Amino acid sequence: MIQTYDEALAWIHGRLRLGMKPGLSRMEWMMDRLDHPQEKIKAIHVAGTNGKGSTVSYIRNMLQEAGYKIGTFTSPFIETFNERISVNGKPISDDEIVSLLQVIQPLAEELEETELGGPTEFEVITAMALHYFGEASDIDFVIMEVGLGGRLDSTNVINPLISIITSIGFDHMNILGDTIEEIAGEKAGIIKRNVPVITAVEQPQAIEVIGTIAKEKISPFYQLGQDFFILGHHANEGESFTVKTQNKTFPNLHISMKGAHQVRNASLAVLAVHMLQDTGAVQIEERQLATGLEKTKWIGRFEEISKNPLVILDGAHNPEGVNSLVDTIEAHLKGKDIHIIFSALSDKKLDTMIGQLEKIAKTLTFSSFDYPRAATTGELYENSSAGESINTVDNWQEAVEAGLERVSSVENAALIITGSLYFISEVRRFLLN
Template identity: 55%
Template sequence: MVRTYDEAVAWIHGRLRLGMKPGLKRMEWMMEKLGHPERRVRAVHIGGTNGKGSTVAYLRSILQAAGYSVGTFTSPYVEQFNERISINGEPISDQEIVELVQVIQPLADELEKTELGGPTEFEVITAMMLYYFGKQNVQDIVLVEVGLGGRLDSTNVIYPLVSVITNVSYDHMNILGDTLAQIAAEKAGIIKPGVPLVTAVKEPEAWEVIAKTAAERKAKLYRLGVDFTVTDWKTTAEGEQFSLATPFAEYRDVRIQMPGAHQVDNAAVAVMAAELLRLGYSFLIDPEHIADGLAAAAWPGRFEQVSGNPLIILDGAHNEAGIRALVETVRAHYPDKRVHVLFAALTDKPLERMIEPLDELADTITFTTFDFPRAAAAEDLAALSSHPHKAVVGDWTAWIDGKKKEAGSDDLLLITGSLYFISEARKLLKKHTKR
């Protein structure tokens, strides 16, 4: 039995040896043993390829502005492991992690002896979260981010008040499928009978699957651009400004501080979800809560400016759609900057399709690697680039230090790729850089 925080986290991470095992049988077994804590969690379930974390941040901020206590379950973490399970943006304590592992570890050992096999790392963390919010510290609402896919994701044991699918694009194709229709079918697995669904899915192939599944399950569907619409959108020095019309209200000239057209979509989806909580479940959310919540929302590692002099931006663009959104945002907000890209990624990503847009954006592009099991070699990444000013570095910390010294007022250092890499870079920059 674990006694300390370090032992608890080491035990959790030790479950990585089991890899990914899609399916709900092990989760259902643990929920039964725990007395079904998931049934006591009032949740919004948030899936999609990109934008899940940002949508959680917007919706949490709106609900907090309205005075609610909000639990969140997100992944991966950026600064510390505990942040995966948070209340009002504050990670739970080290002692609470220890206590949760002490509850779940004996179950994992018992489950390992059955034909189902032991639970994976993500299943263990999900079980910890559901036990925490269902039994130990019940919240007004819990925002649960899907880990991977949806249909067979361990979070899919919940029955939420509202479901959200932000978007569908190519990612984790080795698990979810080779076509948008196949990927959408996995994402659509979180749609529950009679539970309203909010989505910003645009691609016709994916939309057809989402709409068909929602109709079969009699889930009322709210689609961005059809059922709720953004107007008067403009980029500002502080982020974005736009107006939003839902079937129930209109919000004029609201502002967000996270830049990019994709963030406008995420914010609009969060507002629509908040509207459904207000109308369907009597959450007391006023227009000023919407405006204040959107304005205050932030999410680390998403187009995050960590230094102003020199200008350094971190963005966890970890798939093709994320990279393309990043490139559009840089061009919209910093059209006159010389862009110096530092990029690291995981091997199971569509690397060539990610690097091509960066090649077109960057004045220089540098490839590196980092200490992570699936991290791609810097040389392999560089081989996929056609940029005339490409480079490879082993010590990315030295690259950052050097660029910080030589960068001028016209330079932008853009550090992007895997969220795991962004987490490491952020720790370094937050330690040494003052804005």
């Protein structure tokens, strides 16, 4: 039996050897043995290629500002493993992780002996989260972030109050499909019968797929730009905008997180909370809603680590994320020399991502980090134009130190460190220490 936190993490991460095993049968087996904790929570389910974490955080902060106690399940983590299961933004304790695993581990080992096979790492963590939230009588709402896709994701055992699909992009195509329609179909798999679904998805073909599935499930469908709107958006220290729904206007909202994509995420969160209020599930004042939005921060997303020199971390780990990063840089860092350090996983669309970064970078440095799927600097370089402004530094600590020196020695420069969230997590810890 697991006794310490280090033993718990080692056992959980050891499940990685099982890889990804899409499907809900193992989760349903564990939920049955745990007396169906997923049925004891009031949940909001958030899927999408990008924007899930920010949307979860906006909703949490608004509801928290109104006095509710909110559980969140997110991935991956940036600072500590425990943050994946949090209450009011605070990760659960090491002792709670151990106690949870003492419940889940015997089930996992029993399940391993069945024809279903053992649960994956993500299934174990999801089961831990649902057991924790299901047993906690004082948690008002739980916001669950999908790990991958939606239809076959282990979080899809819940029956939420609201489903949210933030965006659709080309990521995890080896699992989710090669076309926007296929990927949208997987994400839309979270839609449950009669449960409202909200989306900021932009591609017409993806919207058609989501709308069709919502219609089949008799689920009210709310689309940004069709059923609710962003008005008067302008960039300042963060972003200012107004959200107009079918029956209410929320004027002069402000968020500190930068980027037009963050405005879209925030508008999804506003509508979700407004709908909860409309059904009587929550009571929240406009002032509390606005304050919760403004207080929201999400580490590793256009996060300013230093002002002088200007250093920004952003986990832009797929083409859509890089596109949003480039747009945000152009809106908020006009006139600055942009120096970029980039490292990514080898299964991403590297040529597309690097091509976007090259357009705005005065210098672009490729590096790598210790992770099984991390791209080598050689792979990154091969996917670039190999121009004079591009260089490779295998050791990412050396790349970061050289980047800091570069932007410290010239005026009006910014260092952007971006790519895989696993990479950003390591760099963030290094810089803050």
